[in-house]
Every structure is written in structure tokens, then in C-alpha cells.
Amino acid sequence: MASELCKTISVARLEKHKNLFLNYRNLHHFPLELLKDEGLQHLERLYMKRNSLTTLPENLAQKLPNLVELYLHSNNIVVVPEEVGDLKELQTLDISTNRLLALPERLHLCLSLQYLTVDRNRLWCVPRHLCQLPSLNELSMAGNRLAFLPLDLGRxxxxxxxxxxxxxxxxxxxxxxxxxxxxxxxCGVTIQVSEVKLLSFSSGQLTVFLPAEVKAIGTENDHVLPLQELAMRSLYHTYHRVPKDPNFLSPISLPRSLLELLHCPLGHCHRCSEPMFTFVYPKLFPLRETPMAGLHQGRTTVGFVAYCCSTQCLQTFDLLG
Structure with a gap:
């Protein structure tokens, strides 16, 4: 089997194949032959479904720089290295039915990515930076352990x-x-006792548990934002006002973690797009019919929650407006 695999890869390298099928090969390790010398510079589509891979090489993007589609469905992969973010041409990534606990933070650097499938893994959260993917058209995360989604997802x-x-x-x-x-x-078909302690609010018979990322909830009686929130918003606008000058914030000596937060806030107001970091005003809307309405009716308690930055935006925001 090993010699046959090496021959398949050698032929693909010699004849500059664009597609390589390595499905059902009982592979426990990523084939080193794929990474030999210059790699397969012409390869655009790599199929490695239904093997027993547990890891991916960190130099994958370096050796296979022109990958457009990567299929890793049904393996035992636990971690995707951050260097997957260096696949600048990647349009389709299917890594469903694996053992992922998290997605790489640098995945948002795959600027050509259009289709991302991570069904049936063990994901607890979605990287907020994923919302920044400019070309992403379809995102499938079914059958995971997600408790909340980034507020900007779908923006x-x-x-x-x-x-x-x-x-x-x-x-x-x-x-x-x-x-x-x-x-x-x-979704939302079970309510654990421990969830009673989570932030939530109700409208009629529908109870929505807010994302754990939300640290504070504003009410219609609160007209003054915390100083921490006001400071973060002001700093955000200052930082993005002169993005081309790397030294304009040097006197403040901001910690790296704070600078990263300024690049990707908790969310943006659905009314005016003001960035929000620690404080939001939620507004609940019942689930409307969509082209997939058959999946919803009578089988889920999921609703839509708008997040506003102030009581004024809260009162004036309307999904139909």
C-alpha cells in the first residue's frame, strides 16, 4: 500500500496533476511524499476523506500553496494548525466528522474561502475573526456543541x-x-439546570440565553454606559481613525491583547454599527419564515436577538426597517 501511494503521488508530481484522490487509504499520517522537495505546486484539489489522520503538517500551505479545495471529511483530526491560514487560494474546506475542539484563529486569513464545513466535531465556540472572511458564502457547523455564535456573524x-x-x-x-x-x-431543545445562572431574558413563552461573551446587559432604565465601555469605544474610534500610522498610539503603550480586541470587538450595534465591547441592549424578535422554514416550525426555540449600543437604538431598531 505504501509503495502504491508513493507511486500515485510521484505520478501526480511528474504529470503536474491538479486533482489528487487519496480517499479510503487507511492513512494514519499525512503522506510525507506530498511534502517532499517543492511539494506539489500545481495541485489544486486534495481529497483525503475517510482515513485515520490525527494531525496536519504545519508546512502544508508552503508545500501545497495553490490548493483551492481541501477535503478531510471523516478522519480523527484534533487540531488544525494555524498555518492553514496561509492557504491564500483556498475556496473550499471540508473538515467535518473529526474531533476538533476549536478552529484556528488565523483561518480568517484565508481570504478566498467560500465554503467551510465543520459538521460533527466538538466545537464549543466560533472564532470571532471568522466573521471577517470577505468571501465566505456558506458555513455549516451542524452537530457540534455550540452555545453561542459571534454577534457579527452574517454581517x-x-x-x-x-x-x-x-x-x-x-x-x-x-x-x-x-x-x-x-x-x-x-437547537435549543434542552435546558440544563446549570443554564439558569446564564444571562437570559424572556418574551412570552420564548426564553433566549445570551452568549457567554456578553458581560453586561443594559435595560431600558439604564441611560449611562459604564466608563469601561465608553473608554473602549473611544479608543476604538481613535485607533481606526489613523490606521496607516503605526506610531500614533505608541504613547499609550497598549497591551497586545487590547490592540487585538480593538481589531475585533464583541459586536456592532444592529441599528447604527457602533462597536460594543462589554455592554449591550438586547431586543428579541420571533423567528420569521425563511426558505428553510420547514426545519424550524414546532421543533426549535431559537429566535433572533438584536444587539444595540444604547436605549435610543434599542427603541428605534426594527428588522423590517
């Missing part, structure tokens, strides 16, 4: 299809997904 006009079916702890959806095609069957 991009390119993202049109989101599937989060069978994430039983997922109780709310960002309202930027309101006019998208949503699959959320099997």
Missing part, C-alpha cells in the same frame, strides 16, 4: 447560508442572520 453580505442544526445548547441567533438561509433544527 457580511457574502454569507448567505448558515447551518447550525443539532447544536442543542444554542439558544439564540445573531440578527444579522435574519434574512439568510438558516438551518437550526434541533
Amino acid at each position: 457580511s453580505r457574502e454569507l448567505q447560508y448558515v447551518y447550525v442544526d443539532n447544536n442543542t445548547h444554542l439558544k439564540g441567533l445573531p440578527s444579522y442572520l435574519y434574512n439568510k438561509v438558516i438551518g437550526c433544527s434541533g
Whole structure:
């Protein structure tokens, strides 16, 4: 089997194949032959479904720089290295049915990525930076352990299809997904006793548990934001006002973690797009019919929650407006 595999890869290298099929090969390790010398510079599509891979090489992008599609469905992969973010041409990534606990933070650097499938893994959260992918059109995260989604998910006009079916702890959806095609069957069907301590609010018979990222909830009686929130918003606007000058914030000597937060806040107000960091005003909307309405009716308690930066935006925001 090993000699046959080496021959297949050698022929692909010699004849400059664009597609390579290594499905059902009982591979426990990523083939070193793929990474030999200059790698396979012409390869665009790599199929490695239904093997027993546990890891991916860190120099994958260096050796296979022109990958457009990468299929890793049904392996035993636990971690995807951050260097997957160096695959600048990658348009399709299927890493469903593996053992992932998290997605790489640098995945948002795959600027060409259009289709991302991570179904049936063990994901607890979605990197907020994922919302920055400019070309992402379809995102499928069904059958994971998601409890919340980034508030900005769906803010991009390119993202049109989101599937989060069978994430039983997922109780709310960002309202930027309101006019998208949503699959959320099997979400919010169980309420654990421990969840009573989580931030939540109710409207009629529907209870929505807010994302754990939200540290403070504003009410209609609160007209003054915490100083921490005001400072973060002011710093955000100052930082982004002169983005081309790397030294304009040097007297402040901001910690690196704070600078990273300024690049990607908790969310943006659905009314005026003001950045929010520690304080939000939630507004609940019942789930409307979508092209996937058959997945929703009578089988889920998921609703849409708008997040506003002030009482004024809260009172004037309307999904139909």
C-alpha cells in the first residue's frame, strides 16, 4: 500500500496533476511524499476523506500553496494548525466528522474561502475573526456543541447560508442572520439546570440565553454606559481613525491583547454599527419564515436577538426597517 501511494503521488508530481484522490487509504499520517522537495505546486484539489489522520503538517500551505479545495471529511483530526491560514487560494474546506475542539484563529486569513464545513466535531465556540472572511458564502457547523455564535456573524453580505442544526445548547441567533438561509433544527431543545445562572431574558413563552461573551446587559432604565465601555469605544474610534500610522498610539503603550480586541470587538450595534465591547441592549424578535422554514416550525426555540449600543437604538431598531 505504501509503495502504491508513493507511486500515485510521484505520478501526480511528474504529470503536474491538479486533482489528487487519496480517499479510503487507511492513512494514519499525512503522506510525507506530498511534502517532499517543492511539494506539489500545481495541485489544486486534495481529497483525503475517510482515513485515520490525527494531525496536519504545519508546512502544508508552503508545500501545497495553490490548493483551492481541501477535503478531510471523516478522519480523527484534533487540531488544525494555524498555518492553514496561509492557504491564500483556498475556496473550499471540508473538515467535518473529526474531533476538533476549536478552529484556528488565523483561518480568517484565508481570504478566498467560500465554503467551510465543520459538521460533527466538538466545537464549543466560533472564532470571532471568522466573521471577517470577505468571501465566505456558506458555513455549516451542524452537530457540534455550540452555545453561542459571534454577534457579527452574517454581517457580511457574502454569507448567505448558515447551518447550525443539532447544536442543542444554542439558544439564540445573531440578527444579522435574519434574512439568510438558516438551518437550526434541533437547537435549543434542552435546558440544563446549570443554564439558569446564564444571562437570559424572556418574551412570552420564548426564553433566549445570551452568549457567554456578553458581560453586561443594559435595560431600558439604564441611560449611562459604564466608563469601561465608553473608554473602549473611544479608543476604538481613535485607533481606526489613523490606521496607516503605526506610531500614533505608541504613547499609550497598549497591551497586545487590547490592540487585538480593538481589531475585533464583541459586536456592532444592529441599528447604527457602533462597536460594543462589554455592554449591550438586547431586543428579541420571533423567528420569521425563511426558505428553510420547514426545519424550524414546532421543533426549535431559537429566535433572533438584536444587539444595540444604547436605549435610543434599542427603541428605534426594527428588522423590517
